[in-house]
Every structure is written in structure tokens, then in C-alpha cells.
Amino acid sequence: MTPKQLIDELIYRSSLAMDSKDFTGFLDLCDPAFRYAITAYIPEIRKEITWLEHDKDGMKVLFDNLPRHNSDHSSLTRHVTVYTVEQDEAKQQAKTISALQVFKTTLDGGVTELFAVGKIYDTISMNGGNPKLLDRNVRLDTRMLGIGFHIPL
Amino acid sequence: MSRNEIAWKEQPKFPSTHFVDTRIYTDNQIFREEQEKIFNKCWIIGCHESELPNAFDYRTFHHPGGAQLFMIRGEDMKVRAFYNICPHRGNTLLYDPVGNAKRITCIFHAWSFSPKGECTDIPRGKEGYQERYGCKDASLREVKSEVGYGGFVWVNVDDDSCTLKEYIGDALGMMEENLSMPLEVFTYHKAIVNTNYKLWHDTNSEFYHDYMHYFNRITGMMQPGYFDRKYKGYPNGHASVGSMAIKYDAYAGSQERAVGWPGLAPGGWVLIDLFPGMTFNLRTSVLRMDTAIPLGPDKLIIEFRGLGLKSDTPEQRAERVRDHNTIWGPFGRNLHEDLLGVHGQGLAMRERSDSKWVLHGREENSTIHDEVGMRHFYAEWGKRMGRQASDPFSDNKLA
Numbered sequence: 001m002t003p004k005q006l007i008d009e010l011i012y013r014s015s016l017a018m019d020s021k022d023f024t025g026f027l028d029l030c031d032p033a034f035r036y037a038i039t040a041y042i043p044e045i046r047k048e049i050t051w052l053e054h055d056k057d058g059m060k061v062l063f064d065n066l067p068r069h070n071s072d073h074s075s076l077t078r079h080v081t082v083y084t085v086e087q088d089e090a091k092q093q094a095k096t097i098s099a100l101q102v103f104k105t106t107l108d109g110g111v112t113e114l115f116a117v118g119k120i121y122d123t124i125s126m127n128g129g130n131p132k133l134l135d136r137n138v139r140l141d142t143r144m145l146g147i148g149f150h151i152p153l
Numbered sequence: 154m155s156r157n158e159i160a161w162k163e164q165p166k167f168p169s170t171h172f173v174d175t176r177i178y179t180d181n182q183i184f185r186e187e188q189e190k191i192f193n194k195c196w197i198i199g200c201h202e203s204e205l206p207n208a209f210d211y212r213t214f215h216h217p218g219g220a221q222l223f224m225i226r227g228e229d230m231k232v233r234a235f236y237n238i239c240p241h242r243g244n245t246l247l248y249d250p251v252g253n254a255k256r257i258t259c260i261f262h263a264w265s266f267s268p269k270g271e272c273t274d275i276p277r278g279k280e281g282y283q284e285r286y287g288c289k290d291a292s293l294r295e296v297k298s299e300v301g302y303g304g305f306v307w308v309n310v311d312d313d314s315c316t317l318k319e320y321i322g323d324a325l326g327m328m329e330e331n332l333s334m335p336l337e338v339f340t341y342h343k344a345i346v347n348t349n350y351k352l353w354h355d356t357n358s359e360f361y362h363d364y365m366h367y368f369n370r371i372t373g374m375m376q377p378g379y380f381d382r383k384y385k386g387y388p389n390g391h392a393s394v395g396s397m398a399i400k401y402d403a404y405a406g407s408q409e410r411a412v413g414w415p416g417l418a419p420g421g422w423v424l425i426d427l428f429p430g431m432t433f434n435l436r437t438s439v440l441r442m443d444t445a446i447p448l449g450p451d452k453l454i455i456e457f458r459g460l461g462l463k464s465d466t467p468e469q470r471a472e473r474v475r476d477h478n479t480i481w482g483p484f485g486r487n488l489h490e491d492l493l494g495v496h497g498q499g500l501a502m503r504e505r506s507d508s509k510w511v512l513h514g515r516e517e518n519s520t521i522h523d524e525v526g527m528r529h530f531y532a533e534w535g536k537r538m539g540r541q542a543s544d545p546f547s548d549n550k551l552a
Contacts, residue, residue, distance in 0.1 A: 038484060044212070044250045045204055045341045050474060052484040068367040070490045143342055147492035148483040 010131045015078040023063035031125045031132040040140045071150045077103045092126040116142035171514040173542040175502045178349035184450040191429050193218035194311050196320045202304040203337040209253045217446045227268040234298040234308045240291050270295050303332035324391035330416035335463035344455050348499030350447040357432040358526035368486045382521040390428030390533025392526045396421045412438045412472045439477040
């Protein structure tokens, strides 16, 4: 596969892993220095906000604690389209921008509704042909998130 | 043994102050009365002064009584509040939630208004109205507003209301020192939940639901002093809960707290509920403010604000943001659980679901799992509504 294909596949596999709640599988796609954030701009107060921020260890703790919390058990389906890939061969990294739509499907009756839209800004370590997620910023346009969610997007 | 229909509907064997009829959470007539008799009479938080830092900055607000308002800072730096309605053809004057307007001009026919609410221009006014009507007749409707108690902008649509100071009384006294320095809103979001506004305020008025939060069970409930915290009621339906220290390091992944809050012990927590739907929640490094805005008996907007000190360094602010959002953000550990709880109550109490009573009967010397906070709220609710929450339609008298 070409580097572009490897990058696309990494991003799509990360969404598949999260959709299926395969959190170990998701973390396997991440570099040890991985950082994750959900951010947004809040026009009502004219400020940027970071709603969730973790390193790889923090993500693991979050995933490990999920069964201990009371949560909405609806499933999330992420629809991701990789828009742009910019490779930096000197750094052995790539920066990508992907469109994101997240749909929530209830367990009772399987009603699906749009949960959130935004973009994913990824930095990827090329890692000698075995690319890994180094940094992910899920940048949300949606800020009305109902009762919220415990699982990252 | 389970209960049959008759037993299910039987009135709880508590004093009438210790339970409510669930129709107060679902009935449309009661909701309309609440808008008139409660929300249109009480002081409500519209926004925070830090959301209007400059002259001519404005912020719109959906008042829980139903009116659409905007708050605007004048050239004199005073904040005033008005109906967001053009007196000509009833159009919305300010469409965006926030902005800066030296002159407020209706997009429909270009009638213009000053930030003091004066009409400054009616295009072709003389030609159309001659001497019959002019700017002097077309001012905006101003509603009472005051800035105070941590820099919040309070509004009251009742021209004959008491002052804000009279309304709050001593209820915020426990936070007086904590609110004495300039504050700034650093996060804001809304949630729409299919539930009644009182159920959200109830959740903020009782800590027995800490059983729902894994985080609170291990960081709060098991710590010394948890069961010593006491509720205190104040006139006008307000209530407070005293401080305790939270053992954050009991939750894996929680960081050591480096940033605190002036006047609050490290790991401290103070909560004050203001009637009819506002909560000051000061926990360690962050002040959270909830404002409940009902859209109907079973639909609610909650506005969530997180505040820090205006004097914060970028590092301090970043820590406050982290502290707030890991617990109370839309992806935080506790907020989702609290909202899930009231969402579930909304589902169970839908009309025709045959829900009947909600119990407020725990008595533990006013300590943390006592339900006196809710009882205090419903005593005020009953006084203002002229109904008992346990018998809102006087069924017992009719019987």
C-alpha cells in the first residue's frame, strides 16, 4: 500500500475500533506519545474549550473505568472521510483532516439520530511503514450534546 | 410482596411535606402557572458580566418565564436588560447569541434603538405616522437587572419585585469570600433534556444520589466528614450544603490539585441552590453555575457555566478547565450520570405512565442524605403556587 493508503486505513480502523468498543484495539493504533482531545469554539462566550484531554495512559484509565460508571448504552457509529493528507518526510509524520459525523443508535428500537458533527485533526507517526496515531483533536461543531456521553468520539 | 394498583396509588404514610404528586412534573397547566407565579416573579441569572466585557457587548437570553431578552452593556458600562422584540412588527431584534451593537437596528424595517432602550430612528416616520406616533412612543421594554454575587447578571421581569439583595438574603453568605474577586466564564454549554426543571433542581438539592456516581462514592462518600455536611434552608426557598474535602486521588487518573480557590480549603466543596432553578457549585478549583430554563413541563434547557478567576495565569486556567471538564463537561464523568438520571425520571413520569408519588422522606438531622433540601424547595413552591406539591389538584379535599 502507498503511504496515503496506510494513513487512510489507520484512521478508518481507529473509527471501526471505537465503534465496536474495542478500546484495546484502538490503543494499539496509537503511538506511546499519543495525545487525544475533544475541542470546540464556544461563540456564546467567544472562547475555545477543551472538553476532554488525555495522553495514552489517561485514555486507558478512561476506558478501564467505563464499566464502573452509569452510562447511556446506545451505540455510536462514526462516519469519517479523510479530506486531506500532508506528509512531512523529514519528520516521518503526516497531518490529516477528516470530516466526522457521529450517529447514536438506541438499544430500544434501534432509533438512530445524529449526535455530533465536526472534523478530526490527526498527526500520524509514519513509524517506518507502520503508522500510528500521535495526536488526535476531535474538533466539534456540535455543542448541544444532550445528556452527553462517557465514550470519546 | 409487590403492590397492586390500589396499594401503588395509596398516599405515602409520610407528612404531606415529605412526598409530592408526580403531576407537578408533567401537567401543562401547572407549568404555565409556574411561569407566571414563579419564574416571572423571581430573580434569574441571565449571563455573567465577563460575557459582556466591552461597551455595547450584548448577550441574548431565553427567560424561563417565556420572554426573549437581551442584556447589553451601555457606553456608561452599565448592563441593562430588554425584551428582544421590536415594538413595530414584533420581530427579533438581535439574532446572534452574542455580539456588539452601538445601535440596535431591526433587520425588518430598520427601526433603531440605543443600548439604553431609546428608539433613535423610525425610517420615514413623519411620512407614515405624521405626529401620531414617533420615537418617544417606541422605546424598548426594559426589565429589571442587577450585577452581583460573583458578577452574575440577574434579571427580573416583574417591575414590582423586591431587590436582588432582598431575594437572595443570606443564602450566598457561605460563598461571600469565594465570590469576592472578579470571575470569568471559561466554558459554557447547554443540554436539552426531556424532563421537568424541578427534577434537575432536586438532583442539585440532594446528595443521596451520590450512589449513582462511582467517582463520588470513592472520592467523597467514603471519606471522613462526608456525613457531617449539613443542609441549611434560607427564606425564598434557597438552601446550602457546607464544605467537605474531596479525596481526588482515590479515583485512578485524577491528578493532584495544584490550583485551588480563594477562601476554600484544598479539596473543598460548597453548594448553594437558589430558588427556582439556579445552583452555585464550588468544588476545589472551579465554580459551576447551572441555570434551569424549562421549555414545557417535560422539556428543559440547562445552561452550564464554568468559572475561574479573571486573574488566572494560562496554566491555572488550563487546570481549572481540566478539573471542570473531566467531571462536569459533556464528556465528563459525573454530568452524564446526573443527566441520565433526570432523563430516566422524565421517561418514567410521562403522562399516562401511572407514576404517582416521589418521596422526599429521608430525615437524618439535616445531614447530607437528608431530603430536607427538596422539602425546603417545595414549601416555597407551594406558597407561591397556592397548591401543595403533594396534592396539587386538591384531590383529597374533593374526596
